[in-house]
Amino acid sequence: ASSSKKGELRNGFWAKVHDQVRKDPNAVGFVDETxxxxxxxxxxxxxxxPDDENSTMNVIVALGAMVQSFPDAVAWKDKKGNVPLHYAICRTLRPPNKQPLARWRVRADAVRMLATADFTATQE
Incomplete structure (x- = not known):
């Protein structure tokens, strides 16, 4: 698939995530037992x-809907002791010099949203 086709698929994915969160906000409260x-x-x-503005916005809108639906998730520690903010900061799939600017922008927006959503998580 071409790069733009992949972008369309992922854009659709994040739009569907946002729609699902709106339809069933309780689903965001799921916690994996393991x-x-x-x-x-x-x-x-x-x-x-993906590398376009529309899909970047869909990711942030979906993330914001999740935070609004289940605010406790922002400070929830997983089995390794990590809150979602840790993954938003550290997770990268490619070396920094190979990541397009849009990927860093969405990560920065996500970090900003999570850090302001739960101040105590940023203090640990």
């Missing part, structure tokens, strides 16, 4: 959007 990760943890692990 890893103790929330949906927000998993989202931050996947925080690598």
């Amino acid at each position: 890893t103790q990760r929330t949906v927000l943890h998993l989202t931050c692990l996947l925080l690598d959007p």
